[in-house]
Amino acid sequence: MNKHEYLIFVRSITSIKRWKQFRLWQRIRASGLFDIPWYLRQNPDVARSGKDPILHYIKHGAADALDPGPNFDTQYYLATYPDAAAASTNPLDHYIRFGRIEGRRTRPAAGANWSGTQRPGTYVPRSDQQRPAALKARLIAFYLPQFHPIPENDAFWGKGFTEWTNVTRATPQFDAHYQPRLPADLGFYDLRVKDIQKEQIEMAMQYGISGFCFHYYWFNGRRVLEMPITQFVENDAHDMGFCINWANEPWSRRWDGREQDVLIPQSHSAEDDLAFIEHASGYFRDRRYIRVGGKPLLMVYRPGLFPSAAQTAQRWREYCRNAGIGEIFLAYPQSFDTADPAEFGFDAAVEFPPNLGKFSEISASMPALKNGFRGRIYDWTELARRSRAYSRPRYTLFRGLCPSWDNTARKMEAANILVNASPSLYGEWLSNAVVDTSDRFADFDSRLIFVNAWNEWAEGAYLEPDARYGYAYLQQTRDVLSAPPAADM
Numbered sequence: 001m002n003k004h005e006y007l008i009f010v011r012s013i014t015s016i017k018r019w020k021q022f023r024l025w026q027r028i029r030a031s032g033l034f035d036i037p038w039y040l041r042q043n044p045d046v047a048r049s050g051k052d053p054i055l056h057y058i059k060h061g062a063a064d065a066l067d068p069g070p071n072f073d074t075q076y077y078l079a080t081y082p083d084a085a086a087a088s089t090n091p092l093d094h095y096i097r098f099g100r101i102e103g104r105r106t107r108p109a110a111g112a113n114w115s116g117t118q119r120p121g122t123y124v125p126r127s128d129q130q131r132p133a134a135l136k137a138r139l140i141a142f143y144l145p146q147f148h149p150i151p152e153n154d155a156f157w158g159k160g161f162t163e164w165t166n167v168t169r170a171t172p173q174f175d176a177h178y179q180p181r182l183p184a185d186l187g188f189y190d191l192r193v194k195d196i197q198k199e200q201i202e203m204a205m206q207y208g209i210s211g212f213c214f215h216y217y218w219f220n221g222r223r224v225l226e227m228p229i230t231q232f233v234e235n236d237a238h239d240m241g242f243c244i245n246w247a248n249e250p251w252s253r254r255w256d257g258r259e260q261d262v263l264i265p266q267s268h269s270a271e272d273d274l275a276f277i278e279h280a281s282g283y284f285r286d287r288r289y290i291r292v293g294g295k296p297l298l299m300v301y302r303p304g305l306f307p308s309a310a311q312t313a314q315r316w317r318e319y320c321r322n323a324g325i326g327e328i329f330l331a332y333p334q335s336f337d338t339a340d341p342a343e344f345g346f347d348a349a350v351e352f353p354p355n356l357g358k359f360s361e362i363s364a365s366m367p368a369l370k371n372g373f374r375g376r377i378y379d380w381t382e383l384a385r386r387s388r389a390y391s392r393p394r395y396t397l398f399r400g401l402c403p404s405w406d407n408t409a410r411k412m413e414a415a416n417i418l419v420n421a422s423p424s425l426y427g428e429w430l431s432n433a434v435v436d437t438s439d440r441f442a443d444f445d446s447r448l449i450f451v452n453a454w455n456e457w458a459e460g461a462y463l464e465p466d467a468r469y470g471y472a473y474l475q476q477t478r479d480v481l482s483a484p485p486a487a488d489m
Contacts, residue, residue, distance in 0.1 A: 021058060024093055028054055028068070031096045035069035042067070062090050073107040080105065082182060082467035098176045101367065124423075124472040126185065126465070131205045134483040136434050137447040138210035140290065141454035141463060142245065145214060145228035148191040152224055152251075156263050164188045166458040170409040173375070173417070175367040179408050181457060184465040191228045194235070200464075201232075201240050204454065207474040208481035209463075211241030211290050212454060213299060218246060218279070219264045220272050233286055243290040244283060245299035245333065246276070248306075268306050270315065277316045284325050292348075292446055295329035296320075303344040304337040313345030331398070333450070340395045350450050351400030353383055354418055362419075373413050380404060380418035384425045387432035392440075399433040400450040401426070403473045406460030417460075423469060427476035434480060451477075 028034050034054055040047040043066065046056050057068055065074050072092060078085040081104060084094045095106060146153070146163045153161040168188075170180040183189070189196040204212070212232070217224040232242060251264035283289055284296035291297060298316070303309040313330055320328050332341065333352035341349045363369065363377040383402070390399075404421035433449050441447045453461045465471045 021055075024058055024090060025054055027096055028058070028090075028092060031092075033069060033072060033092060033096065035071075038069055039066075057092075058090060062092065068092050071106060076108055077104075077106060083178060083180070097368070098172070102176050122423075122468055122472065123470040124475050126203075126471050127206070127475060127478070129206065129478070132208045132478060132482040135208055135210065135481050136483045137437050137444075137449050137481065138241075138290075139208065139430075139449050139451060139477065139481055140211045140213050140241070140243070141204065141209050141451045142456070143212035143214045143228075143454045144456050145191065145225040147189060147455070148227060150225060150227075152264065156253075162190070163458050166409040169412075170458075171412075173370045173373050173408060173413065173415065174377075177408075177417075177419075178460075178468065179406070181406070181409075181460055181462075182467040183457070184467050184470055186464055191231070194231060197228065197231055198235065198238075200454070201235075201238050203464075203474070205238070205240050207463075207471075207478040209240075209454075209477065211243065211288075213243050213245050213290075213450065215301075216244040216246045216280075217251070218248070218276055219251065219266050221275055222264070223279075224251070224264070229283075233283065239288060241288050241290045242283075242286075243297045243299065244280065245301055246280075247301045249302050266305075268312070270311075273312045273315045274319060277319045278323075281320060281323055281325055284320070284328070292329040292448065293443075294445075295327045296325065297329045297331060299350070300330070300332050300346075302336050303332050303346060304339075306344075310343075310345035333400070342395065348396035348398060350398045350448075352450070352452060353400055353402040354378075354380075354405045354416075356383055356386065359383070366419075370413065375408075375411065375413060375415040375417060377417045377419060380421040381425060383418070384429040387429045387436075390432065390436045398448045398450055399437055400452060401429050401433060402452040402461045403463055404460050407458060408460070409458040423472035423476050426473055427480055430477065430480045 034057065036053050039053045039057065039061075043053075043056075043061070046053055049056075057066065060066075061068070062074065065078075067074050072095070074091050077091050077095060077099070081099065084091060084099065095104065099106070144163065149160050149162060157165070167182075168180060172179050186196065186199065191197060214229045214232070215225075216229070217226070229242070229244070248266060248268070250262045250266040253261040253263065280298065284298075289296050303312075306312045316330070317328060320326065329348070330341075330344075330346040331348040331350055332344065332346055333350045335352045335355045337344075338349075341347060359378055359382045361376050362379055363373075363375075366377055387399075387401070403423075403426050405418040406415065408415040408417060430449070437447045437449055451463065453459075453463075455462050455464050457464075463473050463477065465474065
């Protein structure tokens with residue numbers, strides 16, 4: 001494009017779309033990665049047409065998988081980095097803005113047998129290993145059931161809403177921001193399909209996870225999103241453990257930053273206490289329900305919302321004794337409440353990262369932070385580092401960890417994002433938690449560790465395989481938790 005043509009092009013910019021196209025043209029030209037003579041030799045029809053080659057590549061070439069130069073293999077880049085393909089941006093521009101900073105490859109290594117189906121270099125495929133014969137501790141993964149349509153979500157958010165609706169809308173907020181996060185082998189699943197949950201159970205057990213802790217939604221007798229746990233219990237062919245965590249707060253729009261909008265109210269009373277425990281006790285009787293010292297484990301998300309948590313706990317304990325269940329074990333995740341569990345009449349607390357106290361915000365240091373971003377960005381590695389020097393708790397506390405955290409899918413420009421998570425550091429964190437737990441609890445039955453979460457995709461907190469890492473986090477989980485045979489210990 002000569003100077004005269006350049007000026008004509010600039011003057012012709014009369015829309016936002018054309019302006020973005022022009023900015024893209026500028027970035028590609030300035031990068032030095034577009035080889036104009038090479039591109040014209042490879043595509044003689046473009047040379048004959050007299051069209052600007054970069055503009056041709058922007059409008060047509062990238063979509064046709066044409067290469068912008070000998071050092072950039074378009075098909076290789078998109079196949080190797082699924083997040084680049086999912087971003088629906090020009091592949092060369094994606095590399096210029098994100099890939100180059102991350103050190104991504106633009107073509108196969110010399111001598112590599114590139115077939116067009118390779119995964120990212122960080123991707124770990126599924127192992128053929130069997131379920132570990134012995135474990136060092138019991139890892140319990142929080143499980144979100146919101147992956148199937150329900151009437152309430154249809155009314156609140158639109159017909160067919162599930163968690164995937166949020167996940168697929170996420171966009172990067174800064175250079176090299178890992179969004180959107182896309183599932184691998186399990187795909188955008190629907191939990192109404194029973195084979196999906198069967199696969200989740202088999203996968204979790206294969207990688208050393210002892211149970212799911214289902215987030216449970218009860219609103220004065222109204223139960224929401226109960227189908228996945230009902231389906232789990234009805235499948236008697238497996239022996240994976242489970243328990244429930246009652247999300248005992250009002251159902252609001254807090255997930256998208258508008259918690260003042262209450263969708264389903266919640267009110268606590270002595271009558272509701274008894275109605276809830278009568279229903280929940282049906283789960284306690286299941287042979288696979290998770291127990292601590294023989295006592296069914298009941299978790300409550302926010303005990304501080306009860307008029308008197310201690311009185312509620314006492315009602316529950318008395319009911320279970322009279323119903324033939326016996327003693328129960330009450331615990332809560334430290335998200336909103338952080339007090340000694342004894343203040344609530346509870347037995348234990350559970351760490352619930354990333355809610356592990358204050359840590360430094362690093363938003364200002366992020367490259368090319370998106371205009372209008374009003375959220376906060378932190379360094380995930382700080383959480384992992386803290387596990388190297390655990391303090392001795394004053395009460396019964398179960399360790400918790402999160403493989404990553406990023407709720408961009410829910411809050412977009414107002415997101416809270418933790419960067420720099422990695423499978424290897426997650427493995428170190430879990431290893432430190434196992435050592436600390438084993439040191440504090442002599443009996444294996446009490447060695448519980450919780451992970452947030454199995455499938456919190458819209459919060460970027462999941463162990464399920466994704467398009468970038470595959471089974472890397474699950475493999476770390478298995479490697480850390482697997483205990484050697486008794487004869488070798």
